[in-house]
Amino acid sequence: MTICYNLPVDNVFSELFLKSKPYRYHKSEIILRPDDDISHAYYIEKGFVKIYSLTEDGEERLHIIYKEGDIFPLIGIFSNLSKNVYYEALADVTTRKVFQKDFVEFIKKDPNYLIETINKIIEVFNIHVDRIEELQYSKSFPRLIYELISLANRFGRQTGSSITITVPLSHKDIASSINLTRETVSREKEKHYY
Numbered sequence: 001m002t003i004c005y006n007l008p009v010d011n012v013f014s015e016l017f018l019k020s021k022p023y024r025y026h027k028s029e030i031i032l033r034p035d036d037d038i039s040h041a042y043y044i045e046k047g048f049v050k051i052y053s054l055t056e057d058g059e060e061r062l063h064i065i066y067k068e069g070d071i072f073p074l075i076g077i078f079s080n081l082s083k084n085v086y087y088e089a090l091a092d093v094t095t096r097k098v099f100q101k102d103f104v105e106f107i108k109k110d111p112n113y114l115i116e117t118i119n120k121i122i123e124v125f126n127i128h129v130d131r132i133e134e135l136q137y138s139k140s141f142p143r144l145i146y147e148l149i150s151l152a153n154r155f156g157r158q159t160g161s162s163i164t165i166t167v168p169l170s171h172k173d174i175a176s177s178i179n180l181t182r183e184t185v186s187r188e189k190e191k192h193y194y
Contacts, residue, residue: 038076041103047093
């Protein structure tokens with residue numbers, strides 16, 4: 001059975017992206033590769049998309065996770081620069097996409113569209129600034145705590161006195177985002193939480 005999701009009514013990009021058909025990706029499916037032509041702007045209607053690069057040894061280095069309502073690849077949309085990164089479905093994902101030139105023309109039509117786009121760029125910039133700050137911690141536990149706080153701020157849902165991080169991350173994903181091994185993340189978590 002195919003389920004069709006609708007963009008939130010209050011989303012300023014609804015007018016543009018609802019005109020396009022939905023594209024569905026299964027968990028771990030690659031949406032964009034480093035050598036792909038950046039000809040479209042993608043809107044995440046449902047799910048999470050992780051962006052990562054590969055080290056010389058083939059290890060993933062997680063850069064950022066996009067969520068519902070986010071648009072990617074922001075750098076490619078505005079600069080035609082391609083980065084050596086992969087865009088992969090972190091869970092089942094539904095996107096809609098429009099041609100890059102159509103997206104740029106659309107945001108030129110109304111200052112509200114431009115402001116919302118700038119807000120999305122600022123949000124991504126702030127995430128990268130936070131990542132730089134957390135990587136300055138030399139010890140693994142503070143780095144892990146900083147990452148968990150960042151994830152809770154971006155993806156957290158509060159229930160009573162606890163916060164649930166709604167993005168489906170493994171210890172490996174968390175480790176690759178803070179330049180630690182999966183074993184170190186697991187060990188630090190067990191040492192301090194159990």
